Amino acid sequence: AQTVTQSQPEMSVQEAETVTLSCTYDTSESDYYLFWYKQPPSRQMILVIRQEAYKQQNATENRFSVNFQKAAKSFSLKISDSQLGDAAMYFCALGRGSNYKLTFGKGTLLTVNP
Amino acid sequence: NAGVTQTPKFQVLKTGQSMTLQCAQDMNHNSMYWYRQDPGMGLRLIYYSASEGTTDKGEVPNGYNVSRLNKREFSLRLESAAPSQTSVYFCASSEDGGRGPYEQYFGPGTRLTVT
Numbered sequence: 001a002q003t004v005t006q007s008q009p010e011m012s013v014q015e016a017e018t019v020t021l022s023c024t025y026d027t028s029e030s031d032y033y034l035f036w037y038k039q040p041p042s043r044q045m046i047l048v049i050r051q052e053a054y055k056q057q058n059a060t061e062n063r064f065s066v067n068f069q070k071a072a073k074s075f076s077l078k079i080s081d082s083q084l085g086d087a088a089m090y091f092c093a094l095g096r097g098s099n100y101k102l103t104f105g106k107g108t109l110l111t112v113n114p
Numbered sequence: 115n116a117g118v119t120q121t122p123k124f125q126v127l128k129t130g131q132s133m134t135l136q137c138a139q140d141m142n143h144n145s146m147y148w149y150r151q152d153p154g155m156g157l158r159l160i161y162y163s164a165s166e167g168t169t170d171k172g173e174v175p176n177g178y179n180v181s182r183l184n185k186r187e188f189s190l191r192l193e194s195a196a197p198s199q200t201s202v203y204f205c206a207s208s209e210d211g212g213r214g215p216y217e218q219y220f221g222p223g224t225r226l227t228v229t
Contacts, residue, residue: 009154035217045157045204045220091156101147101172102218106156 002027004094006105013082014113020067021077021108023092033095034068034075035102040088048090051075079110087112116140118221120205126227127195135190135224137205145208146188147172147218148180150201157204163188164210195228202226 003026013019025034036048051059051068058066063083067076079086092105118139127133139146144165149157149172159172161180169180177199179191188207192199202225206218 004156043202043223045206045218047217050217101159101162102157104156104158106154 002029002032002094002096002103004092004103004105006090006092006108008108009106010109010111012111012113013079015082015084017082018078018080019082019110021079021090021092021110023075023077023105025073025075025092025094027073027094027096029096031096034066035093035095036064036066036075036077037091037093037104038086038088039091039107040085045091049077082112084112084114086110118205118207118219120203120221120224122224123222124225126229127192128229129196131195132191132193133195134192135203135205135226136187137189137221138187139205139207139219140186141207141209141219142185143207143219144185144210146182147206147208148178148188148190149204149206150174150199151204151223152201160190160203192226195226197228200226200228 005024032053034051038046038048049061063080065078089107091107093102095102121136147162148160158174163169163182166185181189202223204223205221208218
């Protein structure tokens with residue numbers, strides 16, 4: 001079985017500052033993928049960033065970047081220059097290469113203070 | 115291109131009533147999924163369908179049935195609703211092939227309350 005753990009139920013950051021959300025996972029697979037999804041108050045699930053385990057280079061998408069530590073099974077999300085629109089629930093998710101099911105963490109609620 | 119659509123957006127049921135949640139996608143994706151989201155629990159997979167004509171149980175399938183009507187549509191049925199099924203339900207779809215899993219595209223969700 002695979003598990004995803006987000007140890008921070010809530011985080012807050014000042015506008016324009018940087019925040020890091022933590023995620024650890026466990027899987028026996030060698031071929032897997034990791035995702036961060038954002039869920040704003042509208043409830044819509046939006047993909048933020050995707051990382052393939054076989055790639056050593058950390059993924060980046062504009063102000064969003066990850067720190068992928070494969071040996072430690074850690075996958076943190078860094079949000080730089082935080083904006084009010086970044087306020088949302090963030091979910092870390094793990095998928096195996098052999099099928100397309102995702103296992104989600106319980107989420108981290110991010111508040112951005114003006 | 116509407117993406118993934120779900121109906122209804124809100125529903126209130128009495129214990130024992132039945133209903134079907136509808137989901138459709140227009141992205142020609144093979145794989146479709148049903149999740150439920152409960153406070154503090156994240157998203158949990160109920161059922162998924164890797165292709166038209168196939169369905170498989172996820173993490174929490176008890177009390178639910180699904181039908182993959184065609185490539186576009188994947189419905190979730192509650193035969194006899196229970197208060198424990200009060201939740202927000204999400205449908206999702208993804209492309210496949212080559213190396214996966216790919217991004218899952220989510221519908222807007224259905225908030226279901228069972229009294």
